[in-house]
Amino acid sequence: MESQSWLQKTKTVMLKWIKRIVLVAVVGAVALFCFSYWGTYSEGIRSGMVVKISKKGWVFKTYEGQLNLQTFGANKSPNIVSESFEFSVEADKADVIKLLEEASLSGERVSLKYEERLAKFFWRGDTKYFVTEVERLK
Numbered sequence: 001m002e003s004q005s006w007l008q009k010t011k012t013v014m015l016k017w018i019k020r021i022v023l024v025a026v027v028g029a030v031a032l033f034c035f036s037y038w039g040t041y042s043e044g045i046r047s048g049m050v051v052k053i054s055k056k057g058w059v060f061k062t063y064e065g066q067l068n069l070q071t072f073g074a075n076k077s078p079n080i081v082s083e084s085f086e087f088s089v090e091a092d093k094a095d096v097i098k099l100l101e102e103a104s105l106s107g108e109r110v111s112l113k114y115e116e117r118l119a120k121f122f123w124r125g126d127t128k129y130f131v132t133e134v135e136r137l138k
Helices: 002-038 094-106
Strands: 040-056 062-068 084-089 109-117 129-136
Touching: 040 084, 040 094, 062 094, 084 094, 084 109, 094 109, 094 129
Parallel strands: 084 129
Antiparallel strands: 040 062, 040 109, 062 084, 109 129
């Protein structure tokens, strides 16, 4: 009889610890996801000409763009070196998307303020760089 109660107590304690471990793992996974989803790794500004802005995706429609940076003398060459900056725009930023489309059609230089996220998720965009503001340069 004593061995059964000891076995029952051991089972109860083990189940309690397993539940705690699972709870800590779930809370940790949710915290890691939230940190990766909303966390900003860096912020910055890049200037150049918008080469393309497009809405793409089968199920999750995202806005993707490309900025031609047109760096001068970056690698000690007398020629202009063209580099591109790939970026995404969140779908709820309609004013930013409109300014990017106008800048792409006019061919004018723009300055893009962006945030680099910690991770990229397929339903959010193809890149970790998200444009938050557009300034048209004269």
